[in-house]
Amino acid sequence: MNYLTEPQRQVEICASAEVLILGGGPSGIAAAITSARSGSKTILLERYGFLGGMGTAAMVTNFCGLHANINGAVQQIVHGIADDILARLENLGGLNAPHPIKGRNGGHDTAAQAYDTAAYKVVADELLKEAGVDIRFHSLAVGVAMSSKSSIDAIVLETKSGRKAIKAEMFIDCSGDADLAFWSGAKVEKGNDDGFIAYPTTMFRIGNVDDDLAHRLGRPNLNELIIKHGDNYNLPRKTGIINSQAHKGEWRANLTQISRRDGSPIDGSNWDDLSFAEAEGRRQVLEYHKFLKECVPGFQNSYLLETAAQVGIRETRRIIGSYVLTEGDVLGCVDFDDAIGCNGWPLEQHLKGAAKWTFLGGRGYHQIPYGSLIPIGVDNLLVAGRCASATPEGQSSLRVSGPCFVMGQAAGTAANIAIDTKTRPAAINSQELQSRLRNNGVFLG
Ligand SMILES: Cc1cc2nc3c(=O)[nH]c(=O)nc-3n(C[C@H](O)[C@H](O)[C@H](O)COP(=O)(O)OP(=O)(O)OC[C@H]3O[C@@H](n4cnc5c(N)ncnc54)[C@H](O)[C@@H]3O)c2cc1C
Numbered sequence: 001m002n003y004l005t006e007p008q009r010q011v012e013i014c015a016s017a018e019v020l021i022l023g024g025g026p027s028g029i030a031a032a033i034t035s036a037r038s039g040s041k042t043i044l045l046e047r048y049g050f051l052g053g054m055g056t057a058a059m060v061t062n063f064c065g066l067h068a069n070i071n072g073a074v075q076q077i078v079h080g081i082a083d084d085i086l087a088r089l090e091n092l093g094g095l096n097a098p099h100p101i102k103g104r105n106g107g108h109d110t111a112a113q114a115y116d117t118a119a120y121k122v123v124a125d126e127l128l129k130e131a132g133v134d135i136r137f138h139s140l141a142v143g144v145a146m147s148s149k150s151s152i153d154a155i156v157l158e159t160k161s162g163r164k165a166i167k168a169e170m171f172i173d174c175s176g177d178a179d180l181a182f183w184s185g186a187k188v189e190k191g192n193d194d195g196f197i198a199y200p201t202t203m204f205r206i207g208n209v210d211d212d213l214a215h216r217l218g219r220p221n222l223n224e225l226i227i228k229h230g231d232n233y234n235l236p237r238k239t240g241i242i243n244s245q246a247h248k249g250e251w252r253a254n255l256t257q258i259s260r261r262d263g264s265p266i267d268g269s270n271w272d273d274l275s276f277a278e279a280e281g282r283r284q285v286l287e288y289h290k291f292l293k294e295c296v297p298g299f300q301n302s303y304l305l306e307t308a309a310q311v312g313i314r315e316t317r318r319i320i321g322s323y324v325l326t327e328g329d330v331l332g333c334v335d336f337d338d339a340i341g342c343n344g345w346p347l348e349q350h351l352k353g354a355a356k357w358t359f360l361g362g363r364g365y366h367q368i369p370y371g372s373l374i375p376i377g378v379d380n381l382l383v384a385g386r387c388a389s390a391t392p393e394g395q396s397s398l399r400v401s402g403p404c405f406v407m408g409q410a411a412g413t414a415a416n417i418a419i420d421t422k423t424r425p426a427a428i429n430s431q432e433l434q435s436r437l438r439n440n441g442v443f444l445g
């Protein structure tokens with residue numbers, strides 16, 4: 001390998017905060033609003049020019065994990081900041097009513113809720129600004145400066161105005177990729193024991209769909225139609241999801257499966273893989289849309305409305321925290337003494353060629369432990385979202401928007417308690433945390 005030696009240079013410390021949050025996806029949004037509302041001086045860094053993370057940049061357009069099936073009744077179990085977001089989306093006409101998700105293999109039915117990405121971006125802007133968060137868009141974090149082996153001093157970022165640093169007392173990693181945890185030396189892992197990572201998907205939206213026909217005959221028969229006609233197309237994924245959006249004739253498609261040339265999953269924390277994945281994703285979108293038009297009722301006169309700004313990444317690095325949430329915890333509806341909220345989304349594993357769903361039975365939800373947000377090795381860091389501490393199977397459930405809101409709200413609250421009590425997040429009183437969360441609308445189970 002060839003190397004270029006960079007000349008030593010000074011980096012401007014352009015700001016300081018009590019709580020510095022990396023990433024503006026669902027976990028970062030909830031963490032930032034909560035932290036600022038708690039009274040901490042809060043800055044959020046986001047590489048794009050808008051918030052929402054995969055929910056907007058990758059055009060997910062659907063909140064999963066807000067609901068659970070409790071004793072036969074599908075109910076919303078994620079509240080707190082999530083309620084504020086839902087209410088604002090509703091006001092803007094950017095929210096669908098919850099739609100049913102059919103349980104399989106003895107597991108319970110549940111629900112999900114579609115939204116408009118444009119509305120979500122605006123709602124997130126408003127809520128963060130009103131809370132007093134200093135949002136710094138177009139800020140690509142690239143590293144950390146440590147004040148000791150176990151304490152972060154500042155995040156280093158690249159901007160159009162050059163390289164900068166921002167200092168803080170407490171840091172929350174909501175990057176989805178555990179960037180901050182990785183750079184600061186916390187324990188992280190990627191994929192399962194064989195290195196397998198959940199396959200990414202390039203999402204797309206379709207216009208001029210015949211809603212009635214597509215709901216009656218297209219959506220329910222999609223997977224059978226892929227099997228029946230798939231050989232005539234190049235469709236790497238044999239099970240998919242299509243659904244209508246808030247506005248007439250607009251549908252979203254979660255169909256593609258993006259792999260490297262050797263068929264293994266793209267690693268969304270690898271620059272080469274990411275670059276390759278973008279054009280490959282759009283190539284697949286064209287092929288899947290051709291199949292929809294030619295084979296799926298309701299799509300004959302449709303057109304391709306939009307492809308996502310980036311390939312949708314489900315999983316990269318996860319921290320190995322003080323507790324690692326497992327498949328058994330999710331499916332066994334397990335309770336934790338340090339619970340910060342609940343999740344009832346099924347395991348949703350994106351394996352080669354198909355997504356495998358395992359629905360919860362029993363009570364229909366498990367509690368999320370605070371220990372999954374606590375990294376090992378770094379004292380002034382919390383981690384929330386899809387890179388929190390879980391096995392790959394546990395993460396396949398915990399990563400969706402609902403539990404990300406829960407984890408973000410808990411991390412923002414915990415950071416504030418840690419600052420007020422001059423304690424490490426790992427050492428705060430979890431009953432104090434739970435009481436503050438409950439008072440702010442969180443359902444703890
Ligand atoms: C194709 C696909 C379909 C999905 N479908 C659904 C669904 O229907 N419903 C659902 O609820 N969930 C769904 N999910 C899962 C869900 O969207 C994500 O797991 C969730 O958004 C994770 O939230 P997060 O806050 O942890 O991270 P992310 O949403 O990934 O957000 C991370 C944020 O950090 C920013 N960031 C990252 N690194 C840096 C850096 N170095 N510097 C500055 N900024 C940075 C990113 O730009 C991003 O805004 C889907 C995911 C994918 C990929």
